[in-house]
Every structure is written in structure tokens, then in C-alpha cells.
Amino acid sequence: MNRFALLPILLALLLPQTTRGEKTFAERLGWQPKDVVVILHVDDAGMSHSSNLGAIESVEKGVATSWSVMMPCPWVPEIAKYLKQHPDVDSGLHLTLTSEWSLYRWPPLAGKPKVPGLVDGEGCMWRSVEQTATHATPDEIETEIRAQVERAELLGIPITHLDSHMGTLFARPEYFERWAKVGIEKGIPILAIGGQATYAQKENPGVAESLRPWIPKIWNGGLPVIDDLHTDSYVWKPEEKTEKFLALLKELKPGVTEILFHASIPTDDFPLITSSSQSRLADARALMDPAVKKLIQERGIILTTWKELKARRKQAEPME
Numbered sequence: 001m002n003r004f005a006l007l008p009i010l011l012a013l014l015l016p017q018t019t020r021g022e023k024t025f026a027e028r029l030g031w032q033p034k035d036v037v038v039i040l041h042v043d044d045a046g047m048s049h050s051s052n053l054g055a056i057e058s059v060e061k062g063v064a065t066s067w068s069v070m071m072p073c074p075w076v077p078e079i080a081k082y083l084k085q086h087p088d089v090d091s092g093l094h095l096t097l098t099s100e101w102s103l104y105r106w107p108p109l110a111g112k113p114k115v116p117g118l119v120d121g122e123g124c125m126w127r128s129v130e131q132t133a134t135h136a137t138p139d140e141i142e143t144e145i146r147a148q149v150e151r152a153e154l155l156g157i158p159i160t161h162l163d164s165h166m167g168t169l170f171a172r173p174e175y176f177e178r179w180a181k182v183g184i185e186k187g188i189p190i191l192a193i194g195g196q197a198t199y200a201q202k203e204n205p206g207v208a209e210s211l212r213p214w215i216p217k218i219w220n221g222g223l224p225v226i227d228d229l230h231t232d233s234y235v236w237k238p239e240e241k242t243e244k245f246l247a248l249l250k251e252l253k254p255g256v257t258e259i260l261f262h263a264s265i266p267t268d269d270f271p272l273i274t275s276s277s278q279s280r281l282a283d284a285r286a287l288m289d290p291a292v293k294k295l296i297q298e299r300g301i302i303l304t305t306w307k308e309l310k311a312r313r314k315q316a317e318p319m320e
Helices: 006-014 049-060 076-085 129-135 138-155 165-170 173-186 198-203 214-220 238-251 277-287 290-299 306-314
Strands: 036-045 066-069 091-095 162-164 228-230 255-261
Touching: 036 049, 036 091, 036 277, 049 066, 049 076, 049 277, 076 138, 091 138, 091 165, 129 165, 138 173, 162 165, 162 173, 165 173, 173 214, 198 228, 238 277, 238 290, 255 277
Parallel strands: 036 066, 036 255, 066 091, 091 162, 228 255
Antiparallel strands: none
């Protein structure tokens, strides 16, 4: 199964909270009704040197506004050093509960004695979301989330938000509950989609109800909620990335939408880690393409960050 095959299904658990006539979450956060507000986000910082280069260049030279860090991975110290020199970067945690690559793997930060259900026969995290969801208890999930947050705090990494590597935290309602619990407790935004969710619904039209009540709880817990999430860039062909990205920007609806990328600048060893090396390079090139920047300006798309969403949420009204 494609490593992101479960994500659209699991994200459907959060769809949608707004109906016709209700405000978008962008409006609730202080933008105008017709404003198209976008977070251009890079996953997998800290996973490798190539991943770090891609995230950094996509922000410094391109239009990316945010990234998130995989705390159990070997190249986290490099991104931590960069963030000490650039503390204003919108940097979240890509909460990591799987270790999917064939030869390049990592164990949980909490350690096997505390989270045995997260550990496979090689002493690393399970390779798939399904395996993790089968073996790990909600207590173990929360323990590992807290361990990853604790390491980020120890390294001085800013935490503007918490999202989920491979969508694992959407796999079971109990996992999502623990994730939301930590986010609300620490005042750190989590990835919660509560608006029109156009792209999430396209990816999977089925809508489960079990987590929908969490949207007002998250909002009223002081955290922002976004309107939509786009994840399909991972399966776009490398040669089509920029063209499809431009087409996506042209059709975005009003509201806050996060668009995910996995931008990397491959070093010689990167193809040994992943067969998606060229796809990730194409993500970086798309985010740095002048035509993309020009279209964003021409269409009046507002680029934002999780840091700004949190600040705006402080000024917003509660949901009834």
C-alpha cells in the first residue's frame, strides 16, 4: 500500500464542520470571506541531510511558509542548529510513530521499555500505520508524543504546531484524542480540518463521524482549525509537479488550506533511503519556481504560518 494511502481515509474523520452560510475558519481567524489563505508546508525535516536542505531552500528561496521535524531521526541536530540561527521559522513537529524505509530506520524516543507496542522485531518503530495501530496502545502513543516534544524543547527547537507523519494519529480515535490532549495542554496547534475540506473529500468521499465533535473542542481549547488539507502532491509525477501546483493554486477556495510537500535536495546517498528522491526534488523545484510566486501575487493568495494562526486564534471568538 502507498505510504499515504491511509491518510485521506483517516483525515475524513475530521470532515466537515462548516455548512453553507457559516463562516470559514479563515473568517473566524479574522480574514475576509473571499480570502484564500494558504500554508505551504514541507514535511520530513530532520529525516535526512537532503530533507533539511530541501526544507531550508524551499523557505529561503521559495514560497514555503512552514515545515515540521521528525524528532526520532538522525539529522535533527542539523535542523536544530539552523533553527537556533533562524528562530522565526515556522517549525512544527512531524510526530513520528512509524519507521517505513527499508535500510534507514529509527526507534521511538521513549525507549522500548516504556513503549513496547511501538517497537518491531528490529528494535525500530513499525513500518506501516496498520502495524502501529494494531500493536500500540493509546498510552504508548501519548508517551511517545511527549518524548518527541520533550526532545524538541531540550534542543531549543520552536514548536509552532504538531502534525502526524503518515497520518498515524488519525488511525484510531483514541490516538487522536491523546494528540489533541497534548496540544491543548501545551497550547500547541494540531492539524485539525474542520471547514469545507474540498480536497480531503475528493481523496475519500466517505465521512466518519467519530471525531467530528473534536473540532469545537480544539477551537474552544484555544487552538486554530483549518478549512482544508491537500496531500496529493506526493503522488504527482515529478515532471508534472510545477504544472499541477499552478493549477491547484488557481482553483483554491476561500478559507485556510494547507498544502503538503516533501521537498528535498538529494545528496548522493538519498536514493538509498527512498525511491521518491526525484519526486521530492521536484517538490523543491516547484516551491522555488518563479511562476508559482508570480501566480500567488497575481491571485492575491495570502500565505500564512501556524504561528500566525495561533496568534489570530487568541483574538477570535469561541464556537457555540
